[in-house]
Amino acid sequence: MRKITLDEFKNYTFLSGIDHAPGGKFAAFAVHKVDLEGNKYLSNLHLYDAEKNAVRKLTAFNKESSFKWLNEEEIVFSTIRDDKDKEDSESLKEFTQVYKIHIHGGEADKFIRFNKRVSSYEFLKNGMILASVYFDNNAKDQLSLDEKELSEELKRLKEEKDYEVLEEIPYWSNGGGFTSRKRNRLALFDSEGNFQKYLSSEFTDVELIKLSRDKSHAVILSSTFTDKMPLYNELSIFDGANVLPLETKGLSLSYADFLSDTTLILTATDMKYLGINENGKFYKYDLEKGELTLLTKDLDMSLYSSVGSDARYGGGKQRGVYNGELYFTTTKGTDSHLMKVNGEGELTEVLAEEGSVDSFSIEEGHLLYIGMKNTSLQALYALEDGTSRQITTFNDWIHEELKLSIPETLSYPLEDGRTIDGFVLKPADYEKGKKYPVLLEIHGGPKTVYGSVFYHELQYFASEGYFVIFCNPRGSDGKGNDFSDIRGLYGAIDYEDLMNFTDLALETYEDMDSSNLFVTGGSYGGFMTNWIIGHTHRFKAAASQRSISNWISMFNTTDIGYYFADDQTASSPWENHEKMWDQSPLKYADQVKTPTLFIHSEEDYRCWLTEGLQMFTALKYHGVESRLCMFRGENHELSRSGKPKHRVRRLTEIDEWFKKFQPKES
Template structure:
């Protein structure tokens, strides 16, 4: 077997979009893979037959990243294949071209051309299309324009590419670009693709839409705002003709579906106790009586998958209703499990294996899911034989590559709180010498490290490092109190990380105390910046997509105006001193650790100014530092960035640590 190489990720297969056919006989899903030559990802549709467990590829055009079942035998997806369509899209002309493919064979054909740019879509019972469509309050609606007017508008939009006018916050979103006065509206098309009208107002932004089992009604999660978007949003009901907002005051809703034809189930939080990171609870809404009910008042459990990995691409459903119960993923400890809840609020586990359930579909009791188990990459599984994957896209990794198995390590605090973590030994570990140590810090902060496959961590183990990673206070998986570090950033979480590092050094005596390195991204980037300003124990650091100044982060990033004040329990106006105290930039004059900064030009979550400020401060104080800026990338560089950019990022980190790393034998 060989060691993992930096660019092995180009051969991984990433699974997403899992969904049963209406009759439950087939499961459709998407397989993505990196194309290094074209510097992009190829995506195609696949089909698994439930009865035989056989898998076959449906498309070969490499552009099908999502789909909808139209009926038992047809999948429909939006894509641009025709060069004329590509030219029209580049001219700012609004349209969506749908293709349809029969699961029994043949290539996809052009199906419907809709004169709006769609986000999501689904088919109503009569064949009409219910969809979310892009709507720009600063542009003319192209639906109502004559050919001459449309030509003039397209010319104007082309000229406007050099300008952005901002009139509200947030004014941009990570991965979505500038968003000021742009909305996603619910609209309807007939079965021939003719626009029938908007169903929501011009200032309403539709976040999600879910049809009922009969496909004649829908539930919406949306927010309506001008000037400033608030955290509280709306639950709405589409009765087949019109949309009405339901009475759910004071809630932030993250998901909604039909539990039965007259009952909605949704997840929400009022944020009153623990702010925006407070775990949600389950609610029902009776459409006949307009009655809202909290069915899990005592629940303190994560309601989503927060297990981190850089070996995923694309998205999947993680909550689905079947048989009057809602199946959902939940993070418990270091694993993402599958549970279900009924209308009485009774919760039961469904899949509790070590690893991460990344996507799920349930139909007539049959559970299909995408998962990463232990150190394996994603595969398709059916619940009736969970130990046997249906697919084998990534089995070559275990067959060809020598991996380091995560060894659990637990730090117990004085009050009994347990900090979970892991250690990867160097792949070529032998006794008789000491080994350099890399501390990796996750983002969030409300995410977790688990035992699942992580390319970056395995890479450094292959390069001869002990890799140490843990879930300090602020992480997910252990309830609200554990994850609540509002106003405490850089205090108890910093202590947990340093104490866990000390525990690892004590537990593994051949770790080289004089050869410590540290890196992290997002919250992990903040913490890397914080660490180098508070200790000199690390020989080199890599700070990625970081926060350095809470005051500038508040006023420039897509989430800053509500995240920064919530997490710091202060704002630039009511407690400027506290925000500055928690800012790593305040302590930059104390840094001596050589530091590489990695940032993306279009990272609007932790904007470029955060990395630039810290880099400038270190240069000003004569600290060895370097900044690598990735053009055209955003906050997701390490997870879904262009393949060549992901490779360059790993080259930068590896090269920076190698510059300062020294190798020793045990008797030196």
């Protein structure tokens, strides 16, 4: 067996988007591979035949990652394949080309060409198509223009690429670029993709469309705003002709679906107890009576999976209704489980195994899910009689070829009886009695968790001879609202938990070299890395990634800053300014002695480049050895879904930075 290489992820297979065909006999999912030389990801659809228990490749164009079942045997997906479509796309002409493929063979054929840029669409019972359409209030409606006018407008749009005019906040979004006055607008099309009419205003942004079981009507989540996007959104019903608003009494809704033709189930929070990170609850909306009812008053759990890993690509369904019950993923402790809730608010555990449920599908009693377990990469599983059965074997080779370090649990109790749970990876070639360096890894969020699932970066550093330690300090997910609430306490109790966990690891594992400690983390983990180096000199070197250094600048420059920064620090630049500054690592930069590498992406609008630049400048000003590596064309997701060569360079930077400060062997 061999050690994991820095670029080993090029050999992994990533799965996403499992979804059943009507009837449940077939299911499709996307399979993603890394093309390191081409610096891209190759995505194709695969088919699972339940009767034959067989998986086969369905597409081979390397661009198919999202899809929709048209019927029991046909799949549709949007893509650009021919030269004419590519030319139209490059000219900024609005269109979306949908292809259709039969699961029993044959090439994909052009099916529908929308004459608008469509982001999502649903086929209605009457043959019409309900869709979310890209709409730019800064541009002219291309369908209203004649050939000459369209040519002039396309020319103008190309020229406008050199300018951005901002008129609202947020004015950009991570991974989405500049968004000022741009929306996803609800629209109706005929069966051939011809635009019929808009169903929402020009300043309404559609977040979710879910059809009723008979596909005659839909529930819509959206936000309507100018100047500043609100934190509370809107619920409405499309009745087949019009969109009718529903009263939700000041809730922030994250999901809506039909339990029946006359009953909706919602996940929502009023944010009054814990602000933006408050765990949601389930509500029922009776469409006939117009009544909203809270189903789970005492519920206090995460309603999504937040188990982190850098060995995923693509997404998939984490909530869905089947037989009048809503199935959903939840984070419990260090794992994500699958549960269901009925119309009375009764909760039932469906799947509670170690690891993560990344996405799932259920049809005709058949439940499939994509997950990670037993320190393995993703696989497709079937849940049968309460037991998981693995279907795909794309990644089984890692246990046959690679030296993996199995996570060992390590926890310590808090005074209130709760625990800080974490893990330790021993060096891959561990020899008892030999001293090894220690790397503390800190997750993002902060409301996420580390689990025992496969994590490429952590496994790589274990293969390079580090003890890798990682935990879930207060602020993390999986243990209810109170545990995740660190508003106004950033750098206080979470810092205490991380340092106590480090001390416990050093006491527990005598072969850890306490004089040879390193630290890294991204996003919130980058914030904590910046904070740590300003409050202790115990680490020989640090790598701060996509970090926050100054809450005041973060508030005023990032896509979530104006509502995240004030909520999390319990202050603002104008109210209790000093409290916000007190929680900013930049304030303590003059105390730093630790050599620090900064990793940042030019298009990271979640934790903008200025955060890394400020901290880097401060360290250089005070004579601390430091380095900043900026990645063009990347955003906040660099470590998880960035271009393959960029992911290699990122990990190379961290690896070489730490090695630079390792003791020289005599």
